[in-house]
Amino acid sequence: MxxxxxELQYHxxxxxxxxxxxxxxxxxLGGQFGEISVAMQYLFQGWSVRGDxxxxxxxxxxxxEEIAHVExxxxxxxxxxxxxxxxxxxxxxxxxxxxxxxxGENVQHKIVSGLGAMPADSVGNRWTxxxxxxxxxxxxxxxxxxxxxxxxxxxxxxxxxxxNDRGVKDMLSWLLARDTMHQNQWYAAIRELExxxxxxVPSTFPRELEKQEVSYTLFNFSRGDxxxxxxxxxxxxxxxxxxxxxxxxxxxxxxxxVLKPAPPYIFNTxxxxxxxxxxxxxxxxx
Numbered sequence: 436m437x438x439x440x441x442e443l444q445y446h447x448x449x450x451x452x453x454x455x456x457x458x459x460x461x462x463x464l465g466g467q468f469g470e471i472s473v474a475m476q477y478l479f480q481g482w483s484v485r486g487d488x489x490x491x492x493x494x495x496x497x498x499x500e501e502i503a504h505v506e507x508x509x510x511x512x513x514x515x516x517x518x519x520x521x522x523x524x525x526x527x528x529x530x531x532x533x534x535x536x537x538x539g540e541n542v543q544h545k546i547v548s549g550l551g552a553m554p555a556d557s558v559g560n561r562w563t564x565x566x567x568x569x570x571x572x573x574x575x576x577x578x579x580x581x582x583x584x585x586x587x588x589x590x591x592x593x594x595x596x597x598x599n600d601r602g603v604k605d606m607l608s609w610l611l612a613r614d615t616m617h618q619n620q621w622y623a624a625i626r627e628l629e630x631x632x633x634x635x636v637p638s639t640f641p642r643e644l645e646k647q648e649v650s651y652t653l654f655n656f657s658r659g660d661x662x663x664x665x666x667x668x669x670x671x672x673x674x675x676x677x678x679x680x681x682x683x684x685x686x687x688x689x690x691x692x693v694l695k696p697a698p699p700y701i702f703n704t705x706x707x708x709x710x711x712x713x714x715x716x717x718x719x720x721x
Contacts, residue, residue, distance in 0.1 A: 437499070444503040445609040447511040449602040455539035456598055457515035459557050463594060463610075464508040466556035468586040472566040473617075474501035476583060479569035480576045490573055493624065497617060504610060509552035511606055516550040574628045575636045581621040588614035634674050642676070651677040654685040 463469045477498030484491040541559060544550060554562040568579040588611060595607045632638035651672045653662065660683060662668065668681040697703040 437502075443507055443510065444500070445507060445606060446602070447507040447514070447606050449511065449515050450600050452518045453515045453598070453600065453603075454541075454544065456600070456603065457512045457544060457552075458539060458541035459594060459597060460508060460512055460515070460603075461541065461553065461555055462557035463587060463590050464505065464512065464552060465554045465562040466560075466590070467566045468583050468590060469556070469562070470501050470504040470508055470587075471554060471562050473580070473583050473587065474498055474505055475564065476567040476569060477501060477580065479567060480573075480580075483569055483571050484573070490624065493620065497620070500613070504613070507606060507610075511603065512544075512552035513550060515603075516544050572636055574625065574632060574638075577621050577625045577628065578636075581618060581625065584614050584617045584621060588618065633676075647677070651679050653679065653681050655681070655683050656685065 465471050475498075477494045481491050481494030481498055484494065541553075541557075543553065543555075543559060547553065556562070568576060570576055570579075591607055591610050591614065595604060595611070598604060653668050655662065663681045663683070667679055669679050671677075672679055696706060
């Protein structure tokens with residue numbers, strides 16, 4: 436059961452209208468790493484936990500808090516849009532400064548949402564559930580959560596530098612602090628699960644069923660050999676189950692594939708047209 440409290444978790448009031456910044460702020464509301472994404476991600480992960488306990492409770496606590504952040508951002512965007520001066524397009528055509536300001540607005544804030552926030556990013560792409568990860572494996576999911584909070588905090592930090600509005604900065608400062616906590620909590624949960632399960636996901640897949648001769652090999656598939664200098668190329672593997680090794684000149688393990696011709700009714704390009712030349716036919720395309 437969810438219960439809405441009318442008060443905001445934190446202040447969301449700008450000093451003045453700024454429709455251009457409202458469009459930018461949409462990114463951390465409805466973008467890939469925005470508050471809608473993390474709210475849905477954590478809640479679906481929590482709902483999928485089979486059983487109760489501290490991990491489910493942590494997910495439900497944080498997912499519900501993220502709904503509060505959605506409300507804060509939606510409120511801030513609406514307030515940035517209210518009271519903004521209406522400028523005729525004819526004026527914009529005569530005044531390049533006004534034209535530039537209008538160019539930064541999201542016109543759908545006026546046409547579609549009636550000066551309200553939308554479930555969309557800063558360029559108008561609608562939010563999609565494709566952004567969220569809820570796999571049922573908590574270690575995999577918590578790593579996805581740490582990435583989401585890292586990317587989200589990075590975007591909020593960039594937005595913080597794009598405004599001099601003290602009210603906006605105050606709210607973003609709160610969100611930055613909460614993202615600091617959320618990165619720390621997911622990392623703590625990751626470390627705890629790694630101590631229980633080790634670091635490779637899924638930990639329950641039988642190791643004898645994987646090709647263990649290449650489980651800890653770094654192949655050099657790019658020009659240069661600087662990657663050989665890393666911790667990942669030599670010494671004990673991070674899971675403690677093998678030794679890293681580096682292959683400077685990888686060789687193929689299988690021959691070049693030769694596909695059988697498609698049936699005539701598929702109407703693929705005929706084999707004779709695929710030959711390298713009429714004088715030197717490709718032996719594989721006879």
